[in-house]
Amino acid sequence: MPFTTPPAESRWALFIPKLVTVLREGYGTADFRSDFIAGLTVAIVALPLSMALAIASGATPDKGIITAVVAGFFISALGGSRFQVGGPTGAFVVVVFNVIAQHGYDGLILATLMAGLLLIAAGLFRVGTYIKYIPQPVVTGFTAGIAIIIASSQIKDFLGLAIDKVPGDFFPKIAALGGALSTTSPATLAVAAGSLAVIILIRRYRPAWPQFLIAVVLASVVVYAFHLSTDTIGSRYAGLQPGFEMPTLPHVTFERLRDLVPTSFTIAFLAGVESLLSAMVADSMTGRRHRSNCELVAQGVANCASALIGGLPATGAIARTATNIRAGAKGPIAGILHAVFLLIFMLVAWPLTHFIPLAALAAVLMIVAWNMSEVERFTHLMKAPIGDRAVLLVTFGLTVMVDLTVAIEVGVVLASVLFMHRMSEAVQVQANVKLLDDDVSDDTPHDMRPVTQAELPPGVIASVIRGPFFFGVAMQLGETLDRIGKPPRVLILRMRAVPMVDGSGASAIQSLVDRCARHGTKLIITGIQPQPRQVLQAMGILDESRVILVPNIEVGLARAREIVSVPA
Known part of the structure; x- marks a missing residue:
């Protein structure tokens, strides 16, 4: 779809105060x-x-x-x-x-x-x-x-x-x-x-x-x-x-x-x-x-x-x-x-x-x-990977001992350098595939195939995270859930294509786990890779009473059918 510039009136609609919106709706x-x-x-x-x-x-x-x-x-x-x-x-x-x-x-x-x-x-x-x-x-x-x-x-x-x-x-x-x-x-x-x-x-x-x-x-x-x-x-x-x-x-x-x-x-x-x-x-x-x-x-x-x-x-x-x-x-x-x-x-x-x-x-x-x-958030982040801990402690120490401006500048720069390092590692992980097998295959790898609506039982939603789940994309998980509307009985989170998770990504997943628990939604995570599993386990997020881990989407769909077969 070609890129088109939105009309001027729609661009300026982003700056209409909420007071105007509330009064228009009826007050x-x-x-x-x-x-x-x-x-x-x-x-x-x-x-x-x-x-x-x-x-x-x-x-x-x-x-x-x-x-x-x-x-x-x-x-x-x-x-x-x-x-x-x-x-x-x-x-x-x-x-x-x-x-x-x-x-x-x-x-x-x-x-x-x-x-x-x-x-x-x-x-x-x-x-x-x-x-x-x-x-x-x-x-x-x-x-x-x-x-x-x-x-x-x-x-x-x-x-x-x-x-x-x-x-x-x-x-x-x-x-x-x-x-x-x-x-x-x-x-x-x-x-x-x-x-x-x-x-x-x-x-x-x-x-x-x-x-x-x-x-x-x-x-x-x-x-x-x-x-x-x-x-x-x-x-x-x-x-x-x-x-x-x-x-x-x-x-x-x-x-x-x-x-x-x-x-x-x-x-x-x-x-x-x-x-x-x-x-x-x-x-x-x-x-x-x-x-x-x-x-x-x-x-x-x-x-x-x-x-x-x-x-x-x-x-x-x-x-x-x-x-x-x-x-x-x-x-x-x-x-x-x-x-x-x-x-x-x-x-x-x-x-x-x-x-x-x-x-x-x-x-x-x-x-x-x-x-x-x-x-609580500080101690929680202290369980994150060592790079996130370093950013946290350096920013904290500079704020107390030097200057707030210096702390923000150094913290953001250090986090950016850490991100670039992780992205380079993530590219290596993603590049480590059997190209010959991919070339001769006409299909998407089985566990990454799209799930059709017909395969999902009523009350079940499947969501996919692709690529490194770091601070730059962590907020998108919450925004995606906001668009779902009514909380489902079961949410399947497919993480086969997630090679790494950082502290902010882990915090976003923790918020997802808490949100599902509040709404009575069972959370199933499929195909989680070693690095994300290690980080989430170290931070205490993969609690068996709140998160169900399964190896692939087929097992996840089977577990979802078992859950929704029981009356809410």
Whole structure:
């Protein structure tokens, strides 16, 4: 079929915000009621989190709320996801802190504005289609590294240490904190530990409750009632009055632009990756599909708007987006209302924040750091082939000890070199065939022949993976399953033509196994080769209770007939 350029109107349809799509489909009072409740729920979650992230970034707490209001509004109004909720996130803490320390707040505004323009350009040039190819070990490595840095930055406020200035570099910071342990404040430690315990207990026994807000409110009441000697927002930021600045452009020189280019690329990269990951999580929870390039454009506009009114970098927040969905959101209006509720709080109830102890916000950020660390995913990838482990550990180590920008660059380059090496090995494996036998045969090798629909019993679907199953194609497995629709009784996955699997491919197969288990679908894998079998077994994916391994498609079809012959 010859290649044809799609008409201009269909190309621009990729940039229509989901808000427009939802309104076109019909939006009634019941939908607004659901979005109202969801928006209020997310605002309650975002309120303490936004202030805590701003303080951890070296800014004032009001900057976090301002960012959540402005960026959150534009991300929901213009984005390509129905349920995305945006605002400041933990991924930016390290970058923002370093930029403010080196270039001042004006430098951060310029870097955020540049990042916003980069994101708009990336969306218009459809780079969002390719961000999904960033390998999992790189994403997990720098996310876990950021988690370590955030946790270490909160030790001072968690313990109430008497130390004027904490060094920015990791090892000097740990040494300085260790030297000041003797100055720990018992009252501050009690408030922080109590807040942490409240969050953990609510998460365990009442997960639907707003754990962060409850912990912060209880800590504030205790500190006020018992007159505990510990820092609060009011004592550290005395006289702070939040407000929106008139949109202004920062001071721009060629030297500043040159110095801030690497930082702006880092902010744009983090915003793009995290927003699309969040949108993909939302898709998996709801069965919807987002528009990745439209989402990037919205992220760019949101970051430009946040910079112009004096806010922080922003992106889609996975936890807040998931909360939005669980609260019953019907569309982007829930995210817009979340921004409206935060604005009302900032204008009406801001004096109440003066009673919030910084130790409680440090406890909130300790939980955020733990969530970001993704310990289970990290340990899971440590069972992957040695190359994936090397990429994971190098990215993690450079994030903690050197610089986030360097870590991303080295991680992506190292993963690319590893991929090229594996592809060369895969070509050797595929070339190792008996050419004479193939030449004299008129048929496809028996186990790779196409399976006709007539051979498949009702409720059985057969899918084929061909070629190396690496990070560049792993996402296609989930997209293929999305198109299937109703979960089948049996899914036959034919892997005879898969010579190798890497960590990202194995993670995609793990997601497939979990998905089949949730829907009661029996998974049969046929003809798996030695390298994929070894990797999947080492990572604990080929559990006999969840996966049936058979040598070829004929045996697989026979097993499928046995399964569907038993009533569901």
